[in-house]
Amino acid sequence: MVRPNPDDDNPLWQYFCNNQKRLIYKWHQYFDIYHNHFSRFRGLPIKVLEIGVAHGGSLQMWKSYFGEQAYIYGIDIDPRCKQLEEERVEIFIGSQTDRDFLQYVRNTIGTVDIIIDDGGHTMEQQICSFEELYPAVQERGVYLVEDLHTSYWSGYGGGYKKEGTFIEYAKNFIDQLNAWHSQDHGLTPSYLTKTCTGLHFYDSVLVIEKYPNHYKPKTSMTGKFSF
Template structure:
């Protein structure tokens, strides 16, 4: 059992609500940031328990930011934890807010889970994610729910939207080539049950060559 699951199971601080299988995902992708000087943003504060969990996990050099539309969440601020109030689905909010934000090493979208919110948030925040940073979108099962703006193979869902990122990742191999910002900045996409992890990495055109001797 990893440290995050141990913290969750023994939590007697602020309330945390998480799908249990997420903890292995967190450990797999966040472990390299532990005890480093990092900025972490979680969208969707709820009662603030997960912000306290990240503070404990990443250590004393980490600064944890939470964003929520509910102004009551301001009371959750404490040492190493800062709260931003705003609507993640509002591009104008992000345009006003982003200039005052630090560069984030980890961004976790656990916000409203409506597909338009997830798209706007990714498009506005992925560009300010640090090189080699991690962008994680949770609760993608809402992409299959009509009430959240999705549905199976609904072109508006975030699942379908994210499939376009796969095409961008492979932009150099298309005929003709179709290279865009995501082609040069996405290192990998990893899908799990209800979760997508996008790792950021500067990329140039792939190339190949041969070494060794002919066999026949």
């Protein structure tokens, strides 16, 4: 369940409300989404990459939430963010529309378990980052894009039903997820079809669950016929 305002049973919400460290700026409904999809990774030796460092508060939050075995990476275009590095937190400086830079980050850190795109929120930034970084997510990992309301804001290149927004781009993922069942030659299984088992659209957030899905789903029957 995703609540407009989480309760104290959500440890991320607790952290946010009691935060006296670096600045964190989040929409309240995000915290249940995070906890619903990320809680299974807590206490494990994982790697998390967040695009958009700002003041570094969310990097500290992820470090606390996931535990002592987690390694946290950040990407930001502001060179000042480099000074926010600390133990188990490494920050790369560059643009999320620079495909060469994103490939450099991939090659440097290898595969990761979770990617959170909280970067500049323009259409080009979100699409470019997904195309370059989704392949870096390990099997059973999660790719999360937030602040998708910018797909409806003209200042970010958005607009209702406007071609080229991330929302319109991501709507195609629904077709790709179901491509095994298509009888139209125009829709064939893609990389996303073969690596994704779930899409979760929320207010301003898309969560993509990565899991091997290389073959057409099967059906079976058990039990006895009634008629």
